[in-house]
Amino acid sequence: MKQKKILSTTLAVLLCLGISMVASSRAQAAITPPGPASGSVGLEGTISSPPPKQGATISSPGNGSNFTAVPITVNGICPTGLLVKLFSNNVFVGSVQCTNGSYSIQVDLFSGQNQLVARVYDALDQAGPDSNTVTVTYTDAKFLQFGTSVSLSSVYARRGANPGEVLEWPIVLSGGTGPYAISVDWGDGSPTDLTSQTFAGNFTIKHTYKAAGVYKIIIKATDKNGSEAFLQLVGVANGKVGQTGVGTNSKSSTTRIIIIWWPMLLLLPLIPAAFWAGQRNELYVLRKKLERTRDGSIVPSAISKTTDTTVIDTTTTTTPTAA
Numbered sequence: 001m002k003q004k005k006i007l008s009t010t011l012a013v014l015l016c017l018g019i020s021m022v023a024s025s026r027a028q029a030a031i032t033p034p035g036p037a038s039g040s041v042g043l044e045g046t047i048s049s050p051p052p053k054q055g056a057t058i059s060s061p062g063n064g065s066n067f068t069a070v071p072i073t074v075n076g077i078c079p080t081g082l083l084v085k086l087f088s089n090n091v092f093v094g095s096v097q098c099t100n101g102s103y104s105i106q107v108d109l110f111s112g113q114n115q116l117v118a119r120v121y122d123a124l125d126q127a128g129p130d131s132n133t134v135t136v137t138y139t140d141a142k143f144l145q146f147g148t149s150v151s152l153s154s155v156y157a158r159r160g161a162n163p164g165e166v167l168e169w170p171i172v173l174s175g176g177t178g179p180y181a182i183s184v185d186w187g188d189g190s191p192t193d194l195t196s197q198t199f200a201g202n203f204t205i206k207h208t209y210k211a212a213g214v215y216k217i218i219i220k221a222t223d224k225n226g227s228e229a230f231l232q233l234v235g236v237a238n239g240k241v242g243q244t245g246v247g248t249n250s251k252s253s254t255t256r257i258i259i260i261w262w263p264m265l266l267l268l269p270l271i272p273a274a275f276w277a278g279q280r281n282e283l284y285v286l287r288k289k290l291e292r293t294r295d296g297s298i299v300p301s302a303i304s305k306t307t308d309t310t311v312i313d314t315t316t317t318t319t320p321t322a323a
Contacts, residue, residue, distance in 0.1 A: 052128030054079050056103065056118040065136045071106040071230040072138075074116060076131065078103050082120040083234060085157050089115055094232040095157035097214050106218065108230045109138035111149055121157075142227040150176035150223050152231035160236030163212055167235060169205050173197060176223030186235060187215035197221075212239025 056078035061067075078084050078098035085095045086107050096105040098120065107116075118131035143149040153172045161167035173180060178200060184193040186207045197203055209215065215235040222228050 051126035052079060052082055052120050052122055055129035056084050056120050056131045058116060058118050058131050058134045061136055063134050067138045070108050073104060073106055075104045076118055077101055078120055082122055083158050085119050085121060087117045095234050097234050106230060106232050111138055111140035111143040113137050142225060146225050148175050150221050150227045150229040152219055152221050152229045158234040158236060160238055163209050163237045163239060167207050170202060171205055172202055173200050173221055176227050177225055179224060181222045183220045185218045187217055209237035212237045
């Protein structure tokens with residue numbers, strides 16, 4: 001009985017060890033890195049890389065073109081994935097993301113001559129080479145009539161926020177005569193935002209994207225005299241972006257539970273070994289008992305249980321009689 005208890009205990013310990021190892025492996029596989037909690041401090045770093053070596057080009061409009069209405073469309077080729085900023089007379093007038101090796105952007109022009117240059121930027125805001133310079137002329141009838149024209153600008157060509165969070169964008173409104181009507185198309189199919197500004201100056205536009213993606217934002221301003229200004233920008237909702245430009249919310253996560261079976265596989269050869277060791281131990285104990293029984297050191301149980309019996313000699317002794 002004692003040997004059986006030892007064997008049972010050994011098997012139970014091995015089984016518990018295997019279960020604990022599998023449970024530990026499963027728990028570790030199911031752990032997902034926690035996001036930043038409230039009040040926590042996050043560290044963020046960037047790995048430096050050389051600036052883009054290939055620049056963009058302006059394919060249209062052609063050099064020497066003349067225009068009487070804005071906005072105009074500027075097309076060209078560029079390295080895929082980079083941000084293309086367009087400058088007129090060295091003033092930022094719009095931005096667009098390079099997609100499939102090309103870009104198309106609507107830009108405003110200054111009254112008179114405009115020298116257009118496209119410049120690419122990487123994720124670290126490092127500039128690549130300038131494009132070819134295209135000179136166009138814009139005849140602004142409103143400027144000729146009222147002596148002033150409206151313009152829009154921003155210190156940000158691209159700005160982003162997480163889906164579900166408010167994206168705020170500072171805009172600079174100058175020129176023209178107030179009040180001004182402002183419209184903002186955020187590029188995600190939502191209704192156009194309509195606001196008004198009494199005076200020229202700085203104001204902030206706000207929007208909340210529902211899904212991750214890269215969006216084309218078009219801002220339009222019109223003063224009381226009908227003079228118009230346009231500004232195209234790039235809005236980014238952080239997260240994984242699909243082929244259509246819209247992806248899933250970056251806050252969502254999928255937990256995969258992986259059961260690792262190798263601890264059990266390692267334990268399988270130990271089970272027959274435990275049985276073998278138990279049988280060997282039991283045979284050894286029985287052999288020792290038999291040896292001690294033969295030596296007379298141990299009375300067999302069958303003998304120890306018998307009742308001692310006294311044998312009485314009933315033999316009659318006859319004494320011879322003298323004759």
